[in-house]
Amino acid sequence: MTKLKPWISLGGIGVFAFLLLGVAPLVLTDHWINNLGKYCCWAIVAVGIGLAWGRGGMLVMGQGVFFALGAYAMAMHLTLETAGDRIPGFMVLYDPLAPLPAFWEPFRSAGFTLLAIVLLPVIVSGILGYALFKRRVKGAYFAILSQALAVALATLISSTIRQTGGDTGLSDFKYFFGFVLNDPANKLLVYLIAAGLLVVCLLAVWQLYRSRFGELLVATRDAEERVRFLGYDPANVKLVAFVASALMASIGGAMFVPIVGIITPAEIGAAASILMIAGVALGGRASLFGPALGAMAVGWGQSSLGSTWPDGWTYILGLLFIVVILFLPNGLSSLPARFAAARRSPAPPPPTPAAAAAELEGVRS
Amino acid sequence: MHVDALIAPLLNGSAQGALLLLAALGLSLTFGQMGVINMAHGEFLMIGAFAAYLVQQVITASDLSIPVALPVAFVVAGLFGLLLEVTIIQWMYRRPLDTLLVTVGVGLILQQAALHIFPSQGVPVEKPSWLDGQLSILGYQWPFRQLFTILLASVCVAALAAWLKYTSFGRRIRATVHNRDLAETSGISTRTVDRLTFFTGSGLAGVAGVAASLIGGTNSQMGAQYIIPAFLVVAAGGIGQLKGTIVAAWAVGVALAYFAYWTTGSLAQVLAFILVIVFLQVRPQGLFTVRTRSLV
Numbered sequence: 001m002t003k004l005k006p007w008i009s010l011g012g013i014g015v016f017a018f019l020l021l022g023v024a025p026l027v028l029t030d031h032w033i034n035n036l037g038k039y040c041c042w043a044i045v046a047v048g049i050g051l052a053w054g055r056g057g058m059l060v061m062g063q064g065v066f067f068a069l070g071a072y073a074m075a076m077h078l079t080l081e082t083a084g085d086r087i088p089g090f091m092v093l094y095d096p097l098a099p100l101p102a103f104w105e106p107f108r109s110a111g112f113t114l115l116a117i118v119l120l121p122v123i124v125s126g127i128l129g130y131a132l133f134k135r136r137v138k139g140a141y142f143a144i145l146s147q148a149l150a151v152a153l154a155t156l157i158s159s160t161i162r163q164t165g166g167d168t169g170l171s172d173f174k175y176f177f178g179f180v181l182n183d184p185a186n187k188l189l190v191y192l193i194a195a196g197l198l199v200v201c202l203l204a205v206w207q208l209y210r211s212r213f214g215e216l217l218v219a220t221r222d223a224e225e226r227v228r229f230l231g232y233d234p235a236n237v238k239l240v241a242f243v244a245s246a247l248m249a250s251i252g253g254a255m256f257v258p259i260v261g262i263i264t265p266a267e268i269g270a271a272a273s274i275l276m277i278a279g280v281a282l283g284g285r286a287s288l289f290g291p292a293l294g295a296m297a298v299g300w301g302q303s304s305l306g307s308t309w310p311d312g313w314t315y316i317l318g319l320l321f322i323v324v325i326l327f328l329p330n331g332l333s334s335l336p337a338r339f340a341a342a343r344r345s346p347a348p349p350p351p352t353p354a355a356a357a358a359e360l361e362g363v364r365s
Numbered sequence: 366m367h368v369d370a371l372i373a374p375l376l377n378g379s380a381q382g383a384l385l386l387l388a389a390l391g392l393s394l395t396f397g398q399m400g401v402i403n404m405a406h407g408e409f410l411m412i413g414a415f416a417a418y419l420v421q422q423v424i425t426a427s428d429l430s431i432p433v434a435l436p437v438a439f440v441v442a443g444l445f446g447l448l449l450e451v452t453i454i455q456w457m458y459r460r461p462l463d464t465l466l467v468t469v470g471v472g473l474i475l476q477q478a479a480l481h482i483f484p485s486q487g488v489p490v491e492k493p494s495w496l497d498g499q500l501s502i503l504g505y506q507w508p509f510r511q512l513f514t515i516l517l518a519s520v521c522v523a524a525l526a527a528w529l530k531y532t533s534f535g536r537r538i539r540a541t542v543h544n545r546d547l548a549e550t551s552g553i554s555t556r557t558v559d560r561l562t563f564f565t566g567s568g569l570a571g572v573a574g575v576a577a578s579l580i581g582g583t584n585s586q587m588g589a590q591y592i593i594p595a596f597l598v599v600a601a602g603g604i605g606q607l608k609g610t611i612v613a614a615w616a617v618g619v620a621l622a623y624f625a626y627w628t629t630g631s632l633a634q635v636l637a638f639i640l641v642i643v644f645l646q647v648r649p650q651g652l653f654t655v656r657t658r659s660l661v
Contacts, residue, residue, distance in 0.1 A: 061465075135645075135646060137645065140396070141649070144402075148638045153635075155634050159630075159635075314473055317470070322467050325463050325466045326456065
């Protein structure tokens with residue numbers, strides 16, 4: 001795989017930012033701006049998955065958990081803001097005299113909410129990651145455990161209808177930190193925040209990938225034992241990447257709420273978490289732009305085809321997994337390099353040392 | 366507190382555990398012995414349940430149809446598994462983590478296909494009349510259906526264990542697991558062994574599907590609810606360890622039943638998941654482990 005020069009990648013981020021923040025608001029209708037905002041949220045999550053899975057080798061199949069932490073923190077604040085001094089409508093529905101659950105109370109404060117969106121996923125993923133990585137839980141175990149967590153959380157939220165809204169979720173937000181959400185100008189503002197955050201996340205991973213930490217992360221992915229023998233603790237390296245990816249998932253979730261206007265357990269469970277993976281696999285897990293662009297493509301498919309032609313969309317999604325993982329493990333972003341390699345030498349290239357090491361690791365684990 | 370109030374979750378949970386064991390048995394074979402993470406295993410279970418329904422369309426006497434459905438479901442689900450192995454899995458033995466994602470795709474397609482072919486609300490599988498009765502244990506009326514699940518699971522475990530231990534195919538499987546290269550040089554066709562293992566593992570999912578269709582509903586979503594618990598059971602039991610899988614399945618089933626008795630059904634699921642995750646913190650290799658000198 002040819003590596004783009006870092007400055008070319010930076011230029012690419014610049015072009016991407018110009019298209020999202022400069023061109024899109026001018027040429028797209030309100031409806032499509034809102035959709036694009038939604039795709040940006042998924043793309044933010046995908047950038048994090050790319051970091052953890054593509055670069056770190058941790059198949060995070062439960063990013064819905066962190067997506068939910070951010071989304072529900074934001075949704076609780078917006079619900080309280082809409083309700084004002086009264087108890088949120090859905091709670092009164094089940095029990096007119098119900099007091100506000102204690103864990104809702106701090107979310108009245110905008111500052112606390114923003115802090116929670118950042119700190120909650122960091123704390124949860126920090127504890128979880130520390131416990132798992134120090135015990136050298138990895139590979140399929142890690143993937144299954146993370147997905148089990150997503151299922152557990154979605155089930156928990158479904159079953160606590162009085163506290164969290166259950167399957168109907170939280171919706172009908174009128175205000176966003178004092179702004180009226182129905183106003184198109186404010187909707188554009190929310191979109192710009194989401195798109196801006198996506199660009200910031202891309203810049204963050206761009207910097208991470210070219211730093212020594214990025215090199216170490218890839219080394220841990222390809223040959224964890226060698227990294228350990230060199231004196232590093234792979235658990236710490238993976239932990240940082242995992243926490244960063246959780247934080248991005250939370251940010252994506254938090255912005256998802258004001259843009260889409262509803263959050264339900266269906267957006268965070270096993271199926272949703274797998275959908276987040278799908279885009280990353282399609283775009284190219286280890287590349288810089290692949291995860292974000294892939295997630296946007298899958299997000300577009302999900303919201304357009306998924307509603308007009310749901311049966312066909314499921315087949316397409318299933319086939320996408322099979323074809324991409326089987327034939328293009330590094331996603332669409334590896335196509336140009338593949339073509340270039342095929343043109344240079346008709347014979348298949350010998351496996352690189354890194355790939356061979358990865359295979360060895362894979363066989364042993 | 367009544368005696369039957371305490372004993373009911375134990376008996377219900379044992380049956381639930383037996384169902385989990387049936388679902389996990391095939392996984393323990395394909396994941397434990399071959400290292401393939403088959404997320405479509407739940408859909409193979411679903412195929413087994415639908416096979417039972419189709420058998421009932423041909424043999425309308427439900428007393429007879431279920432005993433016929435069990436081997437049919439085994440073969441049908443096994444053939445689907447074989448097809449999956451030949452078309453996709455065999456190219457991916459060097460990328461175990463990627464088999465997980467590929468089979469997620471296969472599972473999605475199978476689910477959607479089931480939704481296309483069968484009514485979306487699911488199909489009814491008639492329970493045979495000989496499963497209608499109850500057994501009275503310390504004042505608790507224990508349905509025969511649950512007893513049947515436990516019996517079926519026991520038979521499957523015993524058959525699988527004997528097959529692995531005493532037959533030449535079983536020996537070949539164990540040889541391939543222990544040392545693939547040496548097995549190959551000794552004249553064992555590891556390709557045939559892989560295919561046979563995958564066929565058997567998937568077939569066991571089909572048998573589990575018949576048992577599941579007698580207890581819950583038969584619909585396109587039924588596989589999805591078994592796959593994660595079954596994987597957790599395999600992980601908690603220890604890879605490639607039949608006895609570990611048995612103990613873990615029973616423990617998870619009983620824990621689920623008691624949690625459900627004390628709290629609610631969905632909260633019980635959350636608690637059981639957390640229990641397994643915490644347990645894997647203490648023993649990441651599962652209940653029973655094979656001692657090796659390898660680093661990982």
